[in-house]
Amino acid sequence: MKQLPLPANEQDRLKALERYQILDTNPEPGFDDLTSLAAHICSTPIAIVSLVDSDRLWFKSKVGLEATEVSRELTFCANAICQPDKMLIVPNALQDERFATHPLVTADPNIIFYAGAPLVTSDGFALGTLCTIDRKPRELDSEEIAALQSLSRQVISQMELRINITKLKENISKRVQVEQNLRGTNHRLAQILNKLRQTQVQLIQSEKMSSLGHLVAGIAHEINNPVNFIYGNLSHVNTYIKDLLNLLTLYQKYYPNPNDEIQREAKTIDVSFLVEDLSNILSSMQIGTERIQEIVLSLRNFSRLGESEKKLVNLHEGIESTMLILRHRLQSKAEHPSIEIIKEYGDIPQVQCYASQMNQVFMNILSNAIDAVEESVVKTQNPNPKIRIRTEISRPNYVVVKIADNGAGIPEKIQAHVFDPFFTSKPVGKGIGLGLSISYQIVVDKHSGTLKYKTQPNNGTEFCIEIPVK
Numbered sequence: 075m076k077q078l079p080l081p082a083n084e085q086d087r088l089k090a091l092e093r094y095q096i097l098d099t100n101p102e103p104g105f106d107d108l109t110s111l112a113a114h115i116c117s118t119p120i121a122i123v124s125l126v127d128s129d130r131l132w133f134k135s136k137v138g139l140e141a142t143e144v145s146r147e148l149t150f151c152a153n154a155i156c157q158p159d160k161m162l163i164v165p166n167a168l169q170d171e172r173f174a175t176h177p178l179v180t181a182d183p184n185i186i187f188y189a190g191a192p193l194v195t196s197d198g199f200a201l202g203t204l205c206t207i208d209r210k211p212r213e214l215d216s217e218e219i220a221a222l223q224s225l226s227r228q229v230i231s232q233m234e235l236r237i238n239i240t241k242l243k244e245n246i247s248k249r250v251q252v253e254q255n256l257r258g259t260n261h262r263l264a265q266i267l268n269k270l271r272q273t274q275v276q277l278i279q280s281e282k283m284s285s286l287g288h289l290v291a292g293i294a295h296e297i298n299n300p301v302n303f304i305y306g307n308l309s310h311v312n313t314y315i316k317d318l319l320n321l322l323t324l325y326q327k328y329y330p331n332p333n334d335e336i337q338r339e340a341k342t343i344d345v346s347f348l349v350e351d352l353s354n355i356l357s358s359m360q361i362g363t364e365r366i367q368e369i370v371l372s373l374r375n376f377s378r379l380g381e382s383e384k385k386l387v388n389l390h391e392g393i394e395s396t397m398l399i400l401r402h403r404l405q406s407k408a409e410h411p412s413i414e415i416i417k418e419y420g421d422i423p424q425v426q427c428y429a430s431q432m433n434q435v436f437m438n439i440l441s442n443a444i445d446a447v448e449e450s451v452v453k454t455q456n457p458n459p460k461i462r463i464r465t466e467i468s469r470p471n472y473v474v475v476k477i478a479d480n481g482a483g484i485p486e487k488i489q490a491h492v493f494d495p496f497f498t499s500k501p502v503g504k505g506i507g508l509g510l511s512i513s514y515q516i517v518v519d520k521h522s523g524t525l526k527y528k529t530q531p532n533n534g535t536e537f538c539i540e541i542p543v544k
């Protein structure tokens with residue numbers, strides 16, 4: 075058995091071949107054209123672009139042959155690459171002792187004539203051959219040899235082109251990747267910018283709130299004393315007037331016929347109307363001062379939100395006690411049937427929070443819901459005013475209280491303002507526009523929660539109070 079002929083630089087040669095990443099790729103017209111041309115010029119039935127791998131010949135392109143690869147041992151091409159600067163021409167293999175007994179010669183495809191031009195890279199490695207083959211003895215003239223050699227150089231050019239295109243493609247895909255990364259970074263930057271803007275808005279808002287807080291605290295304080303003074307004295311006034319009226323009645327009883335002057339005066343001031351109206355006036359003064367006190371209380375709560383400590387609280391109890399206070403507003407009245415309350419309490423844990431503040435939130439939002447359904451009864455004849463209170467775990471470590479009404483919803487044009495302090499859409503005397511802004515402060519700033527709402531025209535509004543369990 076003869077030794078496999080090996081080029082001196084075999085290891086580096088294989089690395090060079092590897093560099094082109096061409097083995098086992100699909101046929102390409104650029105190579106096929108050159109192979110056909112070689113067969114045509116040399117008038118042989120077979121032509122091949124054959125690349126010599128470590129243990130096989132692999133055919134990138136071929137004419138007149140079925141196989142795509144053969145074992146490397148002792149082949150013509152394996153010999154040809156050992157002499158990169160010369161062509162290997164075997165006019166008659168049967169008369170050449172190197173090949174005479176080779177199975178490719180003695181059996182199919184019966185190679186008798188072989189001419190292989192080495193495919194030599196610019197740095198001197200013979201990667202394979204462009205070869206022409208015939209089944210009978212042949213000679214090549216000098217023009218045919220020159221043509222085959224220049225075609226082999228074209229094959230190498232084609233391989234260079236190929237690798238350059240691959241590199242270019244890789245480059246492009248790298249660029250696309252970079253572009254994508256850039257786009258991602260851009261997106262993140264935009265998000266950060268957005269967050270910054272939001273923070274800025276929040277800062278401005280909290281700055282506004284704190285100066286507003288001072289103002290409001292001052293006003294509340296100033297109003298508080300005179301109102302208490304009036305309210306405190308109203309009951310005395312009530313008693314005194316009752317006493318005076320009593321006295322008057324006694325006079326009328328025991329002196330049914332007073333003198334002319336008294337009779338005239340009694341007629342002028344219309345005593346019976348005066349007596350009747352006096353009690354009306356007193357009760358409206360009572361209602362009025364109570365209302366002022368309520369307002370003062372909200373104002374004080376508004377400006378004094380930092381007090382007391384967080385405790386573990388059962389939110390359901392808070393909701394229940396708030397409902398108790400609001401019960402009188404749920405009962406049926408001349409203006410509306412009773413308001414139905416649907417409770418869907420979930421299995422929620424106790425929550426670490428400022429209990430009185432959370433109650434204030436429930437109070438504000440439930441009052442708004444009652445206002446909304448009352449209004450819908452009047453304006454759109456809502457036959458079944460109702461409010462649904464649902465509690466649940468919204469995500470790990472967060473609970474949510476959802477308060478939904480079937481009122482008229484929040485009109486789109488005021489949606490941006492409902493959380494603004496002193497924004498109200500209600501008639502003078504009914505709303506002061508602090509409920510939601512206080513609630514927002516409590517839920518978002520004091521409890522790191524969220525306060526959001528969903529609303530649909532004529533389909534009601536749902537407020538979602540979400541706070542962390544701790």
Ligand SMILES: Nc1ncnc2c1ncn2[C@@H]1O[C@H](COP(=O)(O)OP(=O)(O)O)[C@@H](O)[C@H]1O
Pocket residue numbers: 438442443446479481482483484488492493497498499500504505506507508509510511535
């Ligand atoms: N459940 C609701 N349905 C419809 N509108 C609502 C609801 N809750 C709040 N609003 C709107 O938000 C405004 C602000 O509410 P709030 O801050 O509590 O002030 P007020 O109740 O004193 O008007 C209300 O005037 C109303 O226009």
Ligand SMILES: [Mg+2]
Pocket residue numbers: 438441442505507508509510
């Ligand atoms: Mg309100």
